[in-house]
Amino acid sequence: xxxxxxxxxxxxxxxxxxxxxxxxxxxxxxxxxxxxxxxxxxxxxxxxxxxxxxxxxxxxxxxxxxxxxxxxxxxxxxxxxxxxxxxxxxxxxxxxxxxxxxxxxxxxxxxxxxxxxxxxxxxxxxxxxxxxxxxxxxxxxxxxxxxxxxxxxxxxxxxxxxxxxxxxxxxxxxxxxxxxxxxxxxxxxxxxxxxxxxxxxxxxxxxxxxxxxxxxxxxxxxxxxxxxxxxxx
Numbered sequence: 001x002x003x004x005x006x007x008x009x010x011x012x013x014x015x016x017x018x019x020x021x022x023x024x025x026x027x028x029x030x031x032x033x034x035x036x037x038x039x040x041x042x043x044x045x046x047x048x049x050x051x052x053x054x055x056x057x058x059x060x061x062x063x064x065x066x067x068x069x070x071x072x073x074x075x076x077x078x079x080x081x082x083x084x085x086x087x088x089x090x091x092x093x094x095x096x097x098x099x100x101x102x103x104x105x106x107x108x109x110x111x112x113x114x115x116x117x118x119x120x121x122x123x124x125x126x127x128x129x130x131x132x133x134x135x136x137x138x139x140x141x142x143x144x145x146x147x148x149x150x151x152x153x154x155x156x157x158x159x160x161x162x163x164x165x166x167x168x169x170x171x172x173x174x175x176x177x178x179x180x181x182x183x184x185x186x187x188x189x190x191x192x193x194x195x196x197x198x199x200x201x202x203x204x205x206x207x208x209x210x211x212x213x214x215x216x217x218x219x220x221x222x223x224x225x226x227x228x229x230x231x232x233x
Contacts, residue, residue: 006194006226007176007226012170013116013174014116014117014176016118016177018120019122020180020198020202020203021201021220022102022220023101023102105220105221108221111224112227115227117168119144119164120145120146121164122147123155124148125147128147129147133145146160156184156187157190158187161175161190161193173192176196177195178196178220179197179201184203185197185203185212189212195213197209197211200220
């Protein structure tokens with residue numbers, strides 16, 4: 001496939017979200033909310049509980065991340081031992097002790113690393129993100145890791161993506177941000193980077209396209225089909 005029609009500028013750096021993008025998530029929290037909403041189908045028989053379960057989870061994701069981040073920024077994070085992991089477990093997200101990579105992730109990163117500068121932009125805590133990358137043997141693949149503790153404003157604000165690009169000394173026009181939610185897409189577009197969305201996490205195609213994704217893929221590994229081959233590089 002030809003990515004020239006999508007990526008009109010030479011790409012120098014690729015940023016990745018973690019959960020739902022490189023790491024599997026089972027959407028457990030959305031399923032729980034959807035199950036609770038079934039009681040409303042007697043009143044609203046056409047209610048799509050799965051769709052609204054996801055919408056409610058997405059609606060409270062950013063505020064919950066900000067709440068935890070605020071505690072950490074004022075030095076209270078340590079007073080709530082295990083809080084972040086409990087929140088992650090309730091949302092069906094991988095924790096330090098349970099992480100499964102999305103199919104194709106290892107191939108993707110192995111093939112990209114010699115050709116591009118790679119980075120992580122995640123709402124995980126700094127210690128959690130670095131511990132995860134170390135456990136998976138990926139710590140040397142990424143030149144920058146931006147977490148919720150590195151910025152005051154998180155995705156969908158462009159600040160995390162902008163900070164990653166500044167650290168890598170790359171212009172937005174030569175950078176791709178890959179994520180699984182509309183939040184990732186809006187952050188990328190707000191920062192002026194290319195927004196690539198994947199369907200391996202929370203996001204659904206229509207909402208990702210509405211958010212402005214330049215490209216929507218089933219899994220991140222398919223990005224390889226849209227980038228220049230090694231010979232072209």
